[in-house]
Structure formats: structure tokens, C-alpha cells
Amino acid sequence: MSPSGSGEDVEQTPLGTPRLPAGFLIDGWELGAVIGSGGWGTVYEARAVADGTTAAVKVLPTGALAPGQRAALGELVAREVRFSAEADHPHLVRTRAVCTVEAPDQPALDGAIALVMDRAEASLRQVLEAAEGGSPAPEAVRILRGVAAGLAHMHGAGWVHGDLKPANVLLGADGEVWLADFGLATELDGTHAHLPPLGTLDHLPPEWWSQRTGAEGTVVRPTADIWAFGVLAHQVLAGGIHPFPGATARARSLAAQAYARGTAPLRLDAGLDDDWRRLIGDCLAPDHTTRLPHTAASLVTRIQRLSGTRGRRRRLPIAALSLVGVAAAAAVGFALLGGGDDEDLKRGTSPTVTGTPIVAPGEIPEDSDVPESLRPVFVNAARRCTDAEVTPALLAAMVKAESGFDVNAARPEAEEYGIAMWTPSVFRAWAVDGDGDGDKDYRSPPDAISTMSLYVCWLDQQFKKEHLPAEDLPALIAAGYRTSDRTVIEERGVPERVKPHVDKVLRFLAAYER
Numbered sequence: 374m375s376p377s378g379s380g381e382d383v384e385q386t387p388l389g390t391p392r393l394p395a396g397f398l399i400d401g402w403e404l405g406a407v408i409g410s411g412g413w414g415t416v417y418e419a420r421a422v423a424d425g426t427t428a429a430v431k432v433l434p435t436g437a438l439a440p441g442q443r444a445a446l447g448e449l450v451a452r453e454v455r456f457s458a459e460a461d462h463p464h465l466v467r468t469r470a471v472c473t474v475e476a477p478d479q480p481a482l483d484g485a486i487a488l489v490m491d492r493a494e495a496s497l498r499q500v501l502e503a504a505e506g507g508s509p510a511p512e513a514v515r516i517l518r519g520v521a522a523g524l525a526h527m528h529g530a531g532w533v534h535g536d537l538k539p540a541n542v543l544l545g546a547d548g549e550v551w552l553a554d555f556g557l558a559t560e561l562d563g564t565h566a567h568l569p570p571l572g573t574l575d576h577l578p579p580e581w582w583s584q585r586t587g588a589e590g591t592v593v594r595p596t597a598d599i600w601a602f603g604v605l606a607h608q609v610l611a612g613g614i615h616p617f618p619g620a621t622a623r624a625r626s627l628a629a630q631a632y633a634r635g636t637a638p639l640r641l642d643a644g645l646d647d648d649w650r651r652l653i654g655d656c657l658a659p660d661h662t663t664r665l666p667h668t669a670a671s672l673v674t675r676i677q678r679l680s681g682t683r684g685r686r687r688r689l690p691i692a693a694l695s696l697v698g699v700a701a702a703a704a705v706g707f708a709l710l711g712g713g714d715d716e717d718l719k720r721g722t723s724p725t726v727t728g729t730p731i732v733a734p735g736e737i738p739e740d741s742d743v744p745e746s747l748r749p750v751f752v753n754a755a756r757r758c759t760d761a762e763v764t765p766a767l768l769a770a771m772v773k774a775e776s777g778f779d780v781n782a783a784r785p786e787a788e789e790y791g792i793a794m795w796t797p798s799v800f801r802a803w804a805v806d807g808d809g810d811g812d813k814d815y816r817s818p819p820d821a822i823s824t825m826s827l828y829v830c831w832l833d834q835q836f837k838k839e840h841l842p843a844e845d846l847p848a849l850i851a852a853g854y855r856t857s858d859r860t861v862i863e864e865r866g867v868p869e870r871v872k873p874h875v876d877k878v879l880r881f882l883a884a885y886e887r
């Protein structure tokens with residue numbers, strides 16, 4: 374985004390086209406400041422000269438683009454214009470007029486297409502970015518219902534949106550929820566359509582990666598929008614957190630592909646309640662076929678039920694609030710959304726979706742001795758690793774063997790401190806800010822346990838690379854944490870001197886995984 378209230382006509386948009394000056398007139402609409410620029414257009418504030426009605430005007434230059442750009446973008450602009458003009462639903466942003474820019478003194482913009490739209494207050498992306506402490510977007514459930522209803526309308530009309538993401542959900546001043554940005558919208562031909570290979574990595578379904586791009590582009594189906602809705606719903610309810618771990622969109626998309634191949638479990642945010650967990654799990658079914666029954670229309674009905682009298686209130690023990698950072702903030706924030714029955718937060722359960730567990734084995738059972746305040750910490754820490762061996766249960770078993778869950782544990786003679794018994798110099802090399810307080814501290818359980826997850830993830834990968842026996846990986850990981858990767862690899866097994874410790878970890882793990 375590049376907001377500007379300037380009237381300077383020399384300023385450029387990211388597309389390299391000049392910005393239209395404030396006061397510029399397009400068919401009776403007077404432009405104001407730039408709201409933002411996207412891949413192929415710039416959006417301006419605007420008001421009607423006749424009666425002051427406010428609007429947003431998206432200017433889509435076509436002529437000024439370099440020849441290479443023009444071929445790719447011309448089709449997108451045409452799609453956007455066509456779908457915007459035809460969109461007519463309370464949950465699709467309304468296009469009031471499609472005009473042509475007349476600016477003979479600015480050849481780059483002369484003849485550009487301008488879409489005059491209802492003006493939104495903000496996009497969902499802005500709302501998620503502003504949400505404090507990772508809490509859910511205000512009115513999360515109502516927003517999600519609007520998004521699902523917009524999708525259901527599009528699918529019913531034989532269209533696929535193709536680029537659903539928080540930036541393309543607009544929120545109006547009176548609480549309206551609109552899907553926007555139809556540049557990648559496309560019409561179904563039978564059960565699928567073709568799109569140019571664009572879109573947003575973070576919201577693309579895993580099957581997209583295994584498809585070959587044909588002459589017409591990539592096949593897309595309504596189930597691609599359903600996947601994107603699952604990702605978006607998780608982001609909205611879990612304070613912006615993507616359901617797949619990774620620091621970059623590419624890493625998250627690899628994690629999603631690993632999950633779809635069955636080599637990594639789906640680990641949704643620990644603060645989600647069971648109904649939402651099931652709904653998101655359904656949307657994130659690993660392939661087109663298993664996602665097929667979960668239509669946008671069925672999601673509208675389910676969300677309707679969730680936002681009615683069965684709204685939930687969720688509580689976390691006070692102790693957890695100081696420990697679990699983002700997860701706790703998300704869960705507590707959620708309490709504000711519901712009202713209704715005073716249901717306690719249920720964690721550590723494994724609900725099923727069409728017979729498939731959506732939370733992998735490796736969860737910590739509710740009646741275990743793992744302190745309740747630490748369970749979300751283990752769950753969120755384990756989400757940092759997509760390798761199946763690194764589960765909340767394994768991390769909990771290791772921490773129990775290390776410190777007995779004692780936050781103040783210390784073995785000064787060995788230079789080991791805190792709940793995960795980190796040696797400070799080693800900790801520093803791997804440190805993760807698990808509680809989001811801007812500091813990486815081995816005495817903070819979320820920091821120590823998140824860092825442990827990252828480190829043991831790496832150990833796990835080293836052992837796999839060396840083809841150590843897969844069934845021994847939990848034992849080897851526990852041994853590697855006590856010794857080093859090299860020691861375990863050289864001995865091709867658990868070194869004798871750490872066997873008692875490793876046996877302890879395996880006993881605890883077996884108790885959690887019974």
C-alpha cells in the first residue's frame with residue numbers, strides 16, 4: 374500500500390504508471406488520495422461531484438504497460454471488469470460504473486479503465502494486522518459468514534474467485550463484508566475453469582502444485598476457494614496465524630504440501646474450539662475430492678449455527694495467560710466474540726472429520742500430568758516443525774524428563790537452566806521468541822519450548838538424512854538433545870550414557886500416547 378494525499382501528477386504507482394492528481398475527474402467522480410496499489414491497478418478515494426457520494430475508484434491501466442506485462446495483465450483486467458460489472462450480491466463489492474479515463478496529456482493513463490466501487494473502510498488484512506496481541510479479528514464469525522456467503526453466491530453463479538485472501542475481503546463502514554478483486558475470478562466450464570498461474574502462495578491448495586500448467590493455464594475448481602477459506606478462517610480466528618508453520622509463504626506452502634502428502638499432520642491453533650476446528654479441518658481436507666462435500670453453501674449453514682445462540686465463550690486459566698502468548702491471546706479474544714453458553718475450553722481432544730482425525734496422534738491427553746497452562750505452549754511449539762515425529766507429546770515428554778516441568782530448574786555445574794534445561798550459549802544459536810514479547814529468554818517456557826521444537830526438528834532431519842531407523846527417531850531425538858547430533862550419528866543409536874534419560878522420555882511419551 375502506498376497511501377498519499379498528494380496532488381502531484383508525477384508520482385508513480387508500483388506498476389510504473391503515473392498517479393492521477395487529486396481533483397482529477399472521471400465521469401463525474403472526483404479523485405482524492407490513493408488508497409493503495411495492487412498488482413495491476415491503483416485504488417483512489419473519490420466523491421461524486423453531483424451529490425458528494427463517496428466511492429473508491431480502481432484505475433486499471435492497459436495501454437501503458439510494457440508489451441510483456443500487457444499480454445498477461447490484459448486478460449486479468451478484462452476479467453476484473455467483467456466480473457465486477459456482473460457481481461450483484463450483498464457480499465460482493467458493488468461496482469457502480471465502469472468508465473474510461475480521458476487524459477490526453479498523460480498517454481500512460483489515457484484510455485485506462487476505471488471501476489467505480491462502493492468504498493470500504495478497511496480490508497480484512499489491515500484488520501488482522503491491527504489486531505492486538507494476535508487476538509481474533511473483531512466480529513470474526515460475522516465476517517467469515519459474509520465471506521462464505523459471497524463465495525456461495527459466486528459458486529452458485531458458476532464462478533470461482535481464485536484469489537481469496539484477507540486483502541481481498543473488504544469491510545464497509547456499516548459492517549458490510551464484501552469479497553473484492555475479481556482479477557482472477559473465472560467461469561466454470563463443467564466442473565473446473567482455467568486460470569493463469571498467478572494467485573497468492575499462502576492461499577493456494579496443495580493440489581495446485583502438482584498440476585501441470587497447460588496452454589490455457591492451471592485448472593481451478595470451487596474447492597480451491599474452499600481451501601483458501603479454511604486458511605483465511607484460521608487466520609481470522611487465530612489472530613492472523615496461518616494454519617501451516619513457516620516463516621515465509623514458500624515455507625508455509627511446502628508445509629501444506631507435506632500435510633497433503635500425509636507426511637505431516639494438520640495442527641490447528643490450540644485455542645480454536647471444536648466446531649471451528651472441524652470446519653477449518655474440512656476446508657483444509659488434503660485434496661480436491663475430500664474437500665468436495667464441503668461446499669460454500671454448506672459452510673454458510675454451519676457458520677450460521679456457530680454464530681447463533683450457540684456462540685461460545687472460552688476461558689483459559691489465569692496462569693496460562695502469562696505463558697502462552699499468542700495462543701492465549703487468541704483464545705481470550707475469542708471470548709469477546711461469542712456470548713451464550715459458558716462452555717469451557719476443551720483442549721487436547723482429537724475430533725474427527727468424516728472419520729479422519731484432524732488433530733494428529735501425538736497430542737497431549739487432557740488427563741495427563743502436563744500442566745494445563747503449558748499444553749498450548751507445547752502444541753504451538755510443535756507447529757513450528759512439520760516433521761511428524763516432533764509432536765506436542767514428544768516435547769512434553771522431553772521437558773518432563775529434563776526438568777519435571779519446573780520453570781526454575783537449574784543445573785549450574787552443567788550450565789543448564791530453565792524448563793527445557795538450555796545451555797545459554799546453545800540456546801542463543803537457535804533462540805525463538807515463543808511468547809512474542811520481543812525477547813528470547815531460556816527462562817521463559819514458551820521461548821525455551823519453541824526453541825526446543827526448532828532444535829529437535831533439525832536433529833530429526835539430520836537423523837533421517839543419515840538413514841537412522843525411523844522407528845527409533847523419538848529416542849534418537851531425546852538422545853541428541855542430551856548429547857549432540859554428531860554423537861548420535863557416530864554411534865548410530867542412543868549412546869549408553871544417556872540411555873536411562875532416554876528410557877525416561879520414552880516412558881513418558883508412551884503414557885501420553887496410550
Ligand SMILES: Nc1ncnc2c1ncn2[C@@H]1O[C@H](COP(=O)(O)OP(=O)(O)OP(=O)(O)O)[C@@H](O)[C@H]1O
Nearest residue numbers: 408409410411412414416429490491492493496554
Ligand atoms: N472498494 C474499495 N474500497 C476501499 N479500498 C479498496 C477498495 N478496493 C480495493 N481497496 C484497497 O486498495 C488497495 C489496492 O487494491 P487492489 O485490489 O488493487 O490490490 P490488492 O488486493 O492489494 O493486491 P492484488 O490485486 O495484487 O492482489 C488495497 O489496499 C485494497 O484493500
